[in-house]
Amino acid sequence: MLPKRIDSLFARLLLAQLVLVASALLVFGALLAIERNQLVAPHMARLYAPYITAAVRAPQADALPEDVRQAGIQRHDGPPSGFKLKVSDMPAVLIFTQELSKYGVHLGDTYLERRQGQLILWSRVHVPGAAPVWLSGPIPSPLPAWATRMTVGLAVLGLVIALVSRAFSRRVTQPLEKLQKRMQVHASTGIQPEDLTLAPQSSKGPPELIEIDKAYRLLAERLERNERERALLLAGVSHDLRSPLSRIRLAAEMLPELPDNAAGVASITRNVDHANRLTASFLEFVRDGAVELNETVNLAAAVRRVVAEFDPVADQLSAETPGTVLLQRAHGLLIERLIANLIDNALKHGGAPVEVVVVQSDEVALLTVSDAGPGLPQESAAHLMEAFARGDASRSVPGFGLGLTIAQRIVVRLQGELSFVQTGRRHQVIARLPLQR
Numbered sequence: 139m140l141p142k143r144i145d146s147l148f149a150r151l152l153l154a155q156l157v158l159v160a161s162a163l164l165v166f167g168a169l170l171a172i173e174r175n176q177l178v179a180p181h182m183a184r185l186y187a188p189y190i191t192a193a194v195r196a197p198q199a200d201a202l203p204e205d206v207r208q209a210g211i212q213r214h215d216g217p218p219s220g221f222k223l224k225v226s227d228m229p230a231v232l233i234f235t236q237e238l239s240k241y242g243v244h245l246g247d248t249y250l251e252r253r254q255g256q257l258i259l260w261s262r263v264h265v266p267g268a269a270p271v272w273l274s275g276p277i278p279s280p281l282p283a284w285a286t287r288m289t290v291g292l293a294v295l296g297l298v299i300a301l302v303s304r305a306f307s308r309r310v311t312q313p314l315e316k317l318q319k320r321m322q323v324h325a326s327t328g329i330q331p332e333d334l335t336l337a338p339q340s341s342k343g344p345p346e347l348i349e350i351d352k353a354y355r356l357l358a359e360r361l362e363r364n365e366r367e368r369a370l371l372l373a374g375v376s377h378d379l380r381s382p383l384s385r386i387r388l389a390a391e392m393l394p395e396l397p398d399n400a401a402g403v404a405s406i407t408r409n410v411d412h413a414n415r416l417t418a419s420f421l422e423f424v425r426d427g428a429v430e431l432n433e434t435v436n437l438a439a440a441v442r443r444v445v446a447e448f449d450p451v452a453d454q455l456s457a458e459t460p461g462t463v464l465l466q467r468a469h470g471l472l473i474e475r476l477i478a479n480l481i482d483n484a485l486k487h488g489g490a491p492v493e494v495v496v497v498q499s500d501e502v503a504l505l506t507v508s509d510a511g512p513g514l515p516q517e518s519a520a521h522l523m524e525a526f527a528r529g530d531a532s533r534s535v536p537g538f539g540l541g542l543t544i545a546q547r548i549v550v551r552l553q554g555e556l557s558f559v560q561t562g563r564r565h566q567v568i569a570r571l572p573l574q575r
Contacts, residue, residue, distance in 0.1 A: 159299050175230035183237030186211075186275070190243050193273055194265045214272040218260050222249040225259075242266055250277075313347050317354065383410050431551065435473045437463040437503050437571070438496050444477040445494060448485075455481065459496040463503050466574045468552060476548045477505070479541040480567050484509040488565060498573070505569040512565065545569075 189209045196202050199213035225231050226248045235245045246262035251274075259277045264270040390406040393399055438459035445457040465473065477494070484492045488509025497504045549556045554571040 156299065156303060159303070172229065176233055179230045179233040180237045182277075183234050183241070187238055187241035187243055190238070190263055190273060191241070191265050194243075194263050194271050195268045209275065211273055211275040214260075214274060216272055217247070217262070218249055218251045218258075218274070220251065222251045222260070224248070225250045246270065310347075313351070317347070317351055321354070386410050431467045431469050431472075433467075433469050435465045435468040435470050437465050437473060437505065440470065440473045441477055441494055441496055441505070444474050444481065447478075448481060454490045455485070455492045455494070457494040457496075459494075460498060463496055463498045464573065465503060465552070465571055468571075472548045472551070476545050476569065477507075479545045480505075480507040480569070483507075483541045483545075484511070484567070487511060501573050503571045503573055505571065506566050508561075508564045508566040510564055 186209065189206045189211055192203050193206045193211045193213055196206075196213070199215075202211070202213065224247065226235075226245075231248055235248070238245060242265055244264045246264065248259065248261040251258045251260060257277050258274050260272060260274045262270055263273050387407060387410040390403050390410070393403055395403075438461060441457050441459050445455060448455055481492060481494060484507050488511030490510060492507065492509045495504075495506045495508070497506070546556050549569050549571070552571050554569055557568050557570070559566045559568060
């Protein structure tokens with residue numbers, strides 16, 4: 139199924155082509171009618187010249203010969219009084235006038251009138267030996283009589299045009315659809331190295347779209363390289379810091395246990411532990427974007443396992459899960475870290491009791507962690523999911539501001555969605571995770 143915007147573009151292209159073809163057919167039909175009238179005009183002049191001469195030379199308007207009346211020619215005292223169109227200078231009328239003059243019939247001002255669905259030609263006619271009079275008569279239709287085969291032919295022609303137009307439109311929109319899908323995936327899950335190995339747009343596509351695809355591919359490669367270098371730098375710095383921190387802690391613990399330096403040793407040890415936890419958080423942040431999603435994970439079992447590891451007081455943390463909720467193309471470590479971060483965030487910044495609920499709905503698993511805390515303001519929810527961002531109420535609580543950031547990053551990698559909802563006196567963090575991708 140096409141995305142809505144691509145589907146709309148495809149429909150507009152198809153409609154534009156059909157309108158263009160219909161307009162071309164109308165113009166072609168009009169030109170064909172004009173050419174046909176010009177070809178028929180000399181023959182009509184030769185056919186009607188005797189009737190016109192007899193009508194002009196008749197003694198009275200009601201004494202026209204029988205053959206003249208059968209031809210539809212009538213005499214009048216003057217020009218038509220209703221709506222009329224002067225056609226004296228039209229190509230077919232000029233040819234008709236010139237051809238009649240060869241038979242001694244001369245036309246003056248000529249008008250076209252529509253009466254009872256039929257086209258009537260009026261003209262002031264002069265022939266030698268008689269006074270000028272106004273004559274009118276029907277003219278043949280500019281189009282041939284409609285036949286069943288014309289309906290069938292137009293239907294077949296319309297079908298062929300629609301099929302050709304559809305093929306042309308798909309040739310334009312199909313590469314655009316592929317590019318849009320790729321951009322949507324990158325926007326939701328980030329740019330992965332394997333995404334850059336996809337084949338570029340076919341050279342059969344529109345040149346402008348090929349250039350857009352090249353530019354986007356270049357941008358994606360640059361962003362992926364920057365992200366990889368940033369992760370390597372962060373992991374390297376975090377790893378290299380652990381050795382000197384361990385030596386500092388060891389040196390502090392080997393100092394003589396004297397009353398004068400006890401407070402200093404405790405301060406050094408406390409700050410080293412804090413730095414160790416920070417570097418561990420950095421490494422977790424990097425690993426979350428590096429592990430492969432190649433496992434099938436039981437979300438319900440992972441929740442029960444993580445809740446058991448917290449070893450909470452019974453009235454502080456509880457879990458409600460079904461037997462099995464399987465997530466395809468996931469990773470057990472990432473799922474457990476997501477659950478642990480959400481529970482830890484609720485215990486630190488929310489209020490007891492904390493409840494964890496897993497529900498399977500259609501093709502989505504809902505992981506809900508709720509607490510009795512004040513919740514997150516809607517306007518600051520996006521900001522607090524950025525790295526190292528912390529709310530004002532969390533300044534006095536231990537932490538580094540990476541818990542929600544890591545949780546959001548994991549949910550995005552799983553092509554899910556993380557949202558915050560306030561229901562009554564309880565605040566809920568809901569992770570919507572697709573069961574299959």
